[in-house]
Each structure stands twice: as structure tokens, then as C-alpha cells.
Amino acid sequence: MVSARSHYGPFSAAAAVDEAARARGYAIVSATLAHEDEASLTDALDAFLAQGVDGVVVIAPQQRAHEALRTVSIHVPFISLQWPDTPGDRAVAFDQREGARLATRHLIELGHSRIVHVAGPQDWNEAEERMRGYLEEMSARDLPTSPPVLGDWTADTGYELGTKLLGGKEFTAVFASNDQMALGLMHAAADLGLHVPRDLSIVGFDDIPEAKHFAPPLTTVRQDFAQLGASAIERLIADIEGRVEPAPTEFAAPQLIVRASTDAPR
Template structure:
């Protein structure tokens, strides 16, 4: 008779299952992990006890059995906009589909101390890995300086080279947007860029300038924005007062919306007098007046891809090959772009 019967008032633990099956806790762990080279009779005995007691390992038991907590930390910058937040939602869904729970933290600042504090909190909760969505330059530099003791994936960056990145090719997307305007016949194109310290904004600006250069077209210094429609509206009122251009590539859809508002207020027809291209393809973009031509990023894919990269690392695999995939976003042509109006 078992001298230490499990307390019927509490849930069975992995140690209880081991004792009832007459094996070690490590043997139960190996059975739960589906490891080979366990005697068939031993595995049958363990599974018989599990079935008899309708036992399901809770998170603590899983951690004992696998040395993993099945949790992932998600670190998101408070200054994020539609794209990063959409990716965060997709990450949560993809993680749950793989059997992982998400613990979220928001970065109020992007410095070493704030990132260290958040990572320490994740470490205290025993997360198996971390996804970082903080596209700012400062955040990325701070992350490189802070010791991350678990596998991690940084989104939107392409310069790691070590299998820890999930991103779309922002520069290629910007080239698509600019090339679309050039192919329509526009030769005087302005760019409303994102914030200067954002990696995505820099990549999109570089793509815009590179495409103009490839077509031997003149470039005017991009206007720096802040991702908001309010900024797009304010810039639009100034730039469109006496425009010397026929098209604008805005670094995101919200700023494009603000530009369209300013154009409507000034009596400038879109796309008759001015063509506008955005970036991201937010759900409302197809309902703008007129519907917005933009660059679509599949954030559901990106979130699932980030989890694939991270879980591959967590489970001891080499994520370098899959993390080296940087898909090109898709050009979605709607009614906000057209050939420039011929004078006369």
C-alpha cells in the first residue's frame, strides 16, 4: 500500500503520477514528451495511471515534465501604431495555436533600463522565449546591449543575421509604391516619411529615394511625420497650398488619410490633381474617399512567422533559414492614384 497517497482534495501532480505508476518523475516526463527508448510495459503502466485518474498536466506539471513553461513574453513599445499592434494580435493567436500562452508587457520607454526591467519580469515568470515589437532604433540598440537569457525574436529588423528576426521587406514595399506612381507618369513625387528613429520609416524612405534614383528622377527632401492622421493633415495644408508635385507616397495609411482630408479642404481632386499611395492597408483604407492605393502587409502571416521562428529556437532547432525570409509586401491599387493631369 502506498505510504504517501495523494491528497484527494488537491489535483494530482506529476510526482503523484510517478509514485502511483511505480516509476521516477523523469520517466513520466519522458512519456509525456513522447521520447523513444522507453520500455513498452513502462509506458503502458504510466499511461494506465494517467487514464485511470483522468490526469491532465497543468502548466506547472508541464514545466516539470518538459523544462518549459509553455509561455512566451511579448514586449511591445507604447509608441507602436497599427502595424505593430496588428502583429501583436496575430502573435497571440499563433502562439495559442502552438500551445503557448502569452504574457504581455508595454515599454513606456525604449532604453536599457526599461527593457531590462521588462525582460527580468518575464524571466521571473519563467517564459520560454520573448518576442520584441519595438521598431525604434533606440529600442533595437538597447536590446542588443541587454543580456537576453532566453530565445527571442525581434520584429521588423533585418540586420541580425542569427535567426532572430521576423519582418517584411520594407524597402521593397516602398519601391513598389514609388514605381507605381512613376509608371503612371508622375515625375514630381513627394514622400511623407515616418518618425526618424523608426527602422521601418527609414527603410521606406530609402526605398522611395532608391526608386527615384533608378529612374533618374529628382528627389525633394522627405517630410518627417509621426504616423498620425493629424500630422498628415497639417503637412497637407502646407504642402498643398502651392503644390509643385503631382503625387505623394505616404509612409503609412493614417498619414495618407490626413493628406486626403487637407486636399479635400483645399479643393484638390484625388486622383485628378494629386495621386496618393499609403502603406499597411489598414482595414479602413478601402473606405477612404477615394479608396486608397496602398502597400499591404499580411500581419497575420507575420505573427505566425514570428512564433514559428521563436518556437523553433525554443525547441532546439535552427531558425536561421526560416528567419531569413523577408517577403515583399503587396501593392493594392485602388482609386487614389491615376496618371497626372495633362496641362492645357
């Protein structure tokens, strides 16, 4: 069961879960929530149970979907992606905060001290955790922070924010909460006559397949969705088969991928 399937993270997570389940001999029945509320979640669960499913994987990164998940009764084994505080510790998730700290730390170690964060939508857990990671790393290095700039995951918004931020920029680097917004920022920088990374270093998050083909190739944080899907399915099948009690939340470690969009400030 997936909300926001059109976005890279939920889509990739759903594909990874599907592949891992099929590799274990399980068929997948999927549903995309039209709305992230209790009624939509309950309707989807009722439809699944009517088909006799053995277990449920919930991919719902928005806060309202998570709140709905906490209120409904699920009478089969289930596991949630993204939300570590899912009832019963039934979750696997990427360590979003550590990924953001890796991105921010990379910029700091290059010599940047004035770093802006372009965040994702505040009702998304990933956006909130990445913002916290940025703030924690800046605070740990005793560096000043400015309020994160809120985006909506899209390259169009990255471009729009970039044209506003970069016109009178007082910073040397940007950590964007996803690669699409980083792409928009790169476009804005080029239109304003700024060179990446000579005039501005940019780091993204997700390592979408196109990131290595950006101009310049994008430094970003990679999430191993295949690992996430396999871990989720392994825990769910163990619960279905009654082999073990559900383990505590598992965190998949992100990886910093350094490319040509970052350099020391000049």
C-alpha cells in the same frame, strides 16, 4: 514585449504573434514598454524570466529600443520583428524598402515624375526603410527627388503637412509612409479644393482596415501580419524545442493594393 503598441503596425504584429502562439498551444505573457531604453527593456525581460517564459518576441520599431536590445542579455530563445540586424540573425521582418519601391514605382508607371514622400519619424526603422525605398526607386528611374517631409504617423500631421505642401504644390503625387498620414493629406486636399486623384495621386502604406473606405479608396501597400506572426512563432518554437538552428532573417513580401486614389497625371 512591445513598444509603441498604440500604433497600427506594432499593435497588428502583436495581435498576429498572439494568435499564432495560441494556435500552437502556447500562452502569451505581454508587456508594453513605457520607455524605449535599456532599463525598461531589462526590467521587462527580468519580469518575463521570473515567470519562467520559454521564449520572447520583441516588437520594438524605434532605433533606441533596438540599440537597447543589442546591449542586454537574453537567456532564453528570442526573436525580433522589424530589425534585420538583430544579434544572431534572430529576426523576421517585412521588406519595407521593397514595399516603398512598389508604391513609388506604381506612381512612376502611371506617368508621375514629381513625387513627394511624407516620411514617418526618423527613429523608426520602418520609416527609414520606406524613405530609402522611395529614394532608390526615384534614383533608378533618373527622376529628381526633394527632401522627404517628416511626419509622426498621425492623420493630424498629414493634414497639417498637406495644407502647407499643397498650397503651392509643384508635384502631382504623394507617397505617404502610412495610411493615417495619407488620410490627413486627403482631407487637406479636399479643403483646398483639390480632387484626388484628378489633381493629386496619393499612395499610403499598411492597408489599414479603413483604407478601402477612404474617399476615394486608398491605394496602399499591404503587410500580411498573420504571415509575419506565424513565421516568428514557428522559428521561435523551433528554437525553444531545439529542433533547428535559428535561420537567417526572413523577409515577408509586401503587396501593392491599387484603388481609386491614384491615376495618371493630367
